[in-house]
Amino acid sequence: MERTISRSSSRLSHLKSIMKLHDNHSAETTSMETTMVASPGLSYLMEVYVGTPPVKQMMYVDMGSSVSWIQCLPCEDCFHQALPIFNPYASASSQMLLDYEHECMLLEDNRDLTKSNGVCNYALTFGGNSYTHGVLFKETYTLGPSSITHVALGCGHNNFGIVEEQCTGIIGLGDSPLSFIGQTDDFLHGRFTYCLVSDQFGSNPDARTSKISFGHSPEGTISTSLWKMQYKPNYYIILKSIIIGDTVIQMRGGQTAKFMLDTGSTLSYFPSYAYHKLVFALRQKIGKRALNVRNELCYEINTSIPIITLQFEDGAELDLSKKNTFIIYDENKVCLAIKRDNALSILGNRAQIDFSIGIDIHRRMVSFDPTDCSTHVMP
Structure with a gap:
C-alpha cells in the first residue's frame, strides 16, 4: 500500500477521491453490540467487520490501547492469521489519511517520520518487543446490525508479536481521542459494557462467546x-x-x-x-x-x-x-x-x-x- 501510494502525488489524490465515502454518521446511532470470543491464549477477541463490503476481523480487546489496527495487504512481514488479510483496495470505503490530517496529528510520537511518501505512516509498539508499522486510514466499522463510517485505524504492513492465528489485530478501547471509544464519543458517549466468559469454571466451561456493547x-x-x-x-x-x-x-x-x-x-x-x-x-x-x-x-x-x-x-x-x-x-x-x-x-x-x-x-x-x-x- 505504501509503495503504491508513493509513486506520485497525482496517484495519491486520485486514490483519495475514489475511495472517500460520504460521512453518514447517524445521529440516532446510540448503541452497538457485537461478540467477544475467549481465545486459547486466555485473551479476548472482538468480532468487527471492516470495509465495504464488510470483511470479518477478530481483534484483541485492549483497554489500554490508543489506536486500533489490523493486518493489511500488501504484507511486508505479517504474522500468520486464520482469516484472510484485509485488502484496502477491495473496499469501497477505504480512505488513506495524509500526513497533515487531524487524525495523523493525534498519533503524536507514534508517527513514523522516516517515510516521506505523503501519507500518514505510523509505528506502534505493544507488549515489549511486539510492533506494527503501517499506514493510518479511515474505514467503515460494522458491529452487529450497525455501521459507523470514517473510523481511523492502522493498516499494518509490517507486524510482529501476535502468535494466535485467530487474531487479526487490536481494537483500542482506551480513553483517548484516536481509540474506537474516543472517535465514537459523539454518539456512543464514552460508554461500553463487557462480560468476560469463563473458560475454566462456571455453568458452561465450554462457552467461548459473550458480548460487548457500546452506548448503553x-x-x-x-x-x-x-x-x-x-x-x-x-x-x-x-x-x-x-x-x-x-x-x-x-x-x-x-x-x-x-x-x-x-x-x-x-x-x-x-x-x-x-x-x-x-x-x-x-x-x-x-x-x-x-x-x-x-x-x-x-x-x-x-x-x-x-x-x-x-x-x-x-x-x-x-x-x-x-x-x-x-x-x-x-x-x-x-x-x-x-x-x-x-x-x-x-x-x-x-x-x-x-x-x-x-x-x-x-x-x-x-x-x-x-x-x-x-x-x-x-x-
Missing part, C-alpha cells in the same frame, strides 16, 4: 470511581484494602493503590506488600498444605478457596471467587492468578470474568454486576 448507560450492583492518569488511556480503580474472612489487608501505610483494569493481562498484579500478606492470609484460611510448585501458590483442584473482597476507596466492595483468583493449570491443580509487581498494579481478565462490567467515561464510573457471562451468547 451501564448499570451494576457495585459501582466505584474511575481514575484517569494524565496522558494515559488506561482505566484505573482505587483500592483501599483486601479482605479475606476477618483479615483486612491495608495498602502500605494505610494509603490507597491505583489498579488498572486490563482485559489483555490474564493475571492480576498487586504491590509486594499487599501480595505477601494476601498469600499468608490465603494459606491460613485454606488450612491445608500447598503443592510443591516453585514460585507459585498451588493446591489440588478440588480445594475450597475463600472469597477475596476488594474494598475500594469509596467503600464499594467486590467479591472475587475461586474462578477469579485461581487458574486451572492441569487436571490436578489450581494456582493463584495474582503476582507481585511494585511498578504497576493490575486487575487482569481472570479477576473480571463473570461480571458485567460497565465503563462510563463521562461520569468517571465503573460498575460490576455478578453475571453468568456464558448466558450472554450472541444469537
